[in-house]
Amino acid sequence: MRRLPVRLRRAGLPYLLLLPALLLELLVHLVPMVIGVTMSFKELTHLFLGNWGAAPWKALGNYRISVDVNAPVGAALLHSFWVTCVFSVLAVGLCWLLGTAAAVFLQEDFRGRGLLRAVFLTPYALPVYAAVITWAFMFQRDNGLVNHVLHDQLRLTDGRPFWLLGDNSFYALLVVAVWKTWPFAFLVVMAALQNIPRDLYEAAALDGAGRLRQLRRITLPSLRPVNQVLVLVLFLWTFNDFNTPYVLFGKAAPEAADLLSVHIYQASFATWNFGTGSAMSVLLLLFLLVVTAAYLLATSRGRKHADG
Amino acid sequence: MADLAARTPPPTAPRRSPNAGGRPAAARRRSPNAPPRSFLWARRIFLTALTGFVLLPVYVMLSSSLKPLSDVSGAFHWLPSELTVRPYLDIWRTVPLVRYFTNSLIVAGSATVCSVVVAVFAAYAVSRYRFRGKRLFTVTVLSTQMFPGILFLLPLFLIYVNIGNATGLALYGSRGGLILTYLTFSLPFSIWMLAGYFASVPRELDEAAYVDGCGALGALFRIVVPAALPGIVAVAVYAFMTAWGEVLFASVMTNDTTRTLSVGLQGYSTQNDVYWNQVMAASLVVSVPVVAGFLLLQRYLVAGLTAGAVK
Numbered sequence: 001m002r003r004l005p006v007r008l009r010r011a012g013l014p015y016l017l018l019l020p021a022l023l024l025e026l027l028v029h030l031v032p033m034v035i036g037v038t039m040s041f042k043e044l045t046h047l048f049l050g051n052w053g054a055a056p057w058k059a060l061g062n063y064r065i066s067v068d069v070n071a072p073v074g075a076a077l078l079h080s081f082w083v084t085c086v087f088s089v090l091a092v093g094l095c096w097l098l099g100t101a102a103a104v105f106l107q108e109d110f111r112g113r114g115l116l117r118a119v120f121l122t123p124y125a126l127p128v129y130a131a132v133i134t135w136a137f138m139f140q141r142d143n144g145l146v147n148h149v150l151h152d153q154l155r156l157t158d159g160r161p162f163w164l165l166g167d168n169s170f171y172a173l174l175v176v177a178v179w180k181t182w183p184f185a186f187l188v189v190m191a192a193l194q195n196i197p198r199d200l201y202e203a204a205a206l207d208g209a210g211r212l213r214q215l216r217r218i219t220l221p222s223l224r225p226v227n228q229v230l231v232l233v234l235f236l237w238t239f240n241d242f243n244t245p246y247v248l249f250g251k252a253a254p255e256a257a258d259l260l261s262v263h264i265y266q267a268s269f270a271t272w273n274f275g276t277g278s279a280m281s282v283l284l285l286l287f288l289l290v291v292t293a294a295y296l297l298a299t300s301r302g303r304k305h306a307d308g
Numbered sequence: 309m310a311d312l313a314a315r316t317p318p319p320t321a322p323r324r325s326p327n328a329g330g331r332p333a334a335a336r337r338r339s340p341n342a343p344p345r346s347f348l349w350a351r352r353i354f355l356t357a358l359t360g361f362v363l364l365p366v367y368v369m370l371s372s373s374l375k376p377l378s379d380v381s382g383a384f385h386w387l388p389s390e391l392t393v394r395p396y397l398d399i400w401r402t403v404p405l406v407r408y409f410t411n412s413l414i415v416a417g418s419a420t421v422c423s424v425v426v427a428v429f430a431a432y433a434v435s436r437y438r439f440r441g442k443r444l445f446t447v448t449v450l451s452t453q454m455f456p457g458i459l460f461l462l463p464l465f466l467i468y469v470n471i472g473n474a475t476g477l478a479l480y481g482s483r484g485g486l487i488l489t490y491l492t493f494s495l496p497f498s499i500w501m502l503a504g505y506f507a508s509v510p511r512e513l514d515e516a517a518y519v520d521g522c523g524a525l526g527a528l529f530r531i532v533v534p535a536a537l538p539g540i541v542a543v544a545v546y547a548f549m550t551a552w553g554e555v556l557f558a559s560v561m562t563n564d565t566t567r568t569l570s571v572g573l574q575g576y577s578t579q580n581d582v583y584w585n586q587v588m589a590a591s592l593v594v595s596v597p598v599v600a601g602f603l604l605l606q607r608y609l610v611a612g613l614t615a616g617a618v619k
Contacts, residue, residue, distance in 0.1 A: 014436075025449055032467060125602035131595075187613065246559075274462055
């Protein structure tokens with residue numbers, strides 16, 4: 001008697017369970033995204049903000065402005081795009097390297113291991129703005145720690161360089177982003193390492209494999225599936241990162257560290273031209289979709305080959 | 309240890325191996341996989357350097373928060389000229405920090421609770437049922453992670469304003485709107501991780517609950533949730549941190565009364581001067597609850613990742 005109603009209810013139950021999540025995602029992500037795409041085809045300036053539906057259609061006009069590299073808007077966007085690409089590749093590479101190295105070195109038990117683990121996770125736990133404001137203080141030209149060490153103590157630089165203005169700002173941003181993000185790589189790799197059986201290492205050691213060989217033959221191959229997701233997630237986060245440059249530089253980032261999300265924010269809110277801003281965001285999203293698809297395709301195929 | 313030693317081949321009869329000749333005999337005798345000295349030194353140097361890099365800003369935050377204003381306005385010094393707790397007293401007066409703190413607590417706390425509840429339901433459906441559109445759902449939800457926040461910031465802002473105009477429900481500028489926004493930020497990762505975690509809870513336990521007369525929800529709350537508690541704690545920590553640290557939406561969607569810490573902290577810089585000692589003191593104060601909570605619960609995060617997402 002009890003079985004039948006349960007089975008009947010079961011057909012609808014999964015959808016009922018998913019409903020809250022689905023509605024929230026629709027409200028906050030999917031519907032706004034559709035509206036955002038619509039906006040990118042409109043001439044949405046401050047004149048139409050109150051009643052944005054009435055803004056005139058502009059077809060591909062906003063896109064034409066965004067990709068016209070001979071005009072200032074397009075050229076600035078292209079520059080920002082390159083900066084973001086170089087920045088993301090470097091940041092992801094360094095984060096992965098630091099995270100993996102630290103996780104591998106903490107794989108075996110030794111005194112102080114638990115403490116180090118907690119210390120290494122601190123940058124990840126700190127609220128972004130608190131950590132980045134501290135870095136902004138350290139990078140101050142006249143009263144910051146970085147110039148004090150480099151110029152006053154080590155005498156490596158002639159004058160006191162600016163770190164948050166000009167070309168140096170790229171390196172400042174990179175250091176802060178790596179400092180803040182590498183613990184995530186550490187956390188994930190550390191979790192993945194716990195799934196590798198100890199016996200493998202002991203067997204390898206019996207066969208005379210040294211540490212480097214164990215790393216190459218056991219650890220890194222076991223990490224491959226995790227790395228596939230980890231690198232992608234790190235890349236997407238870094239590429240879309242707004243918080244770090246925004247808190248570090250304020251509303252206007254220096255040209256050398258002009259990441260896309262801040263650039264688009266600037267382009268939208270400084271000129272109140274949200275149509276063009278939306279078109280730029282859509283282009284950014286398309287780029288990320290293509291990269292993600294290509295990446296997943298390439299890495300999955302590589303894995304299948306390795307398995308077969 | 310004895311077991312390992314017994315399995316070590318005696319040095320007189322080395323196994324066939326290309327690399328054995330390079331290793332010192334002493335290291336081999338101790339245990340088959342005792343770390344060689346070069347490895348120990350590499351580890352020591354690397355971990356020391358990394359600790360320095362990680363803790364440098366923490367030291368600057370702490371030491372500068374105990375300095376008088378004259379110390380942080382002039383050239384940097386490693387040690388304070390005199391120790392003072394004045395910055396810690398002043399931060400509450402320079403900006404309405406208590407109000408920001410309360411707002412952040414309400415927003416991040418509510419977003420966390422809602423996000424975890426919604427994620428538990430969704431993850432249970434994904435891990436326990438086969439249904440049409442399951443793959444579509446997971447792919448869609450996960451792909452929202454790659455949306456640039458800037459793309460839906462303005463549309464969302466317009467939606468909230470329009471909902472407010474139509475129904476009188478004040479979402480824009482209110483804490484409710486921010487809670488709603490933040491809870492969806494952590495949702496994709498939470499569902500993904502919990503689904504993996506739930507999948508590792510044996511289905512036989514659910515079946516047993518059914519036999520005992522529980523419905524699906526009974527099985528979820530009596531069996532699966534308790535068994536997956538570490539994963540749920542991990543997800544809650546993640547959701548709280550996400551909400552506590554967000555800047556972009558907080559800077560657009562709040563007003564004077566609902567401002568959260570992430571925006572409010574910028575109030576310590578005036579037109580000409582930044583009270584760096586107060587900024588550092590305030591940063592430290594707002595960091596302590598999250599960092600303490602995170603470090604206390606981080607073992608669950610690792611356990612949750614190990615059981616769920618990583619597999």
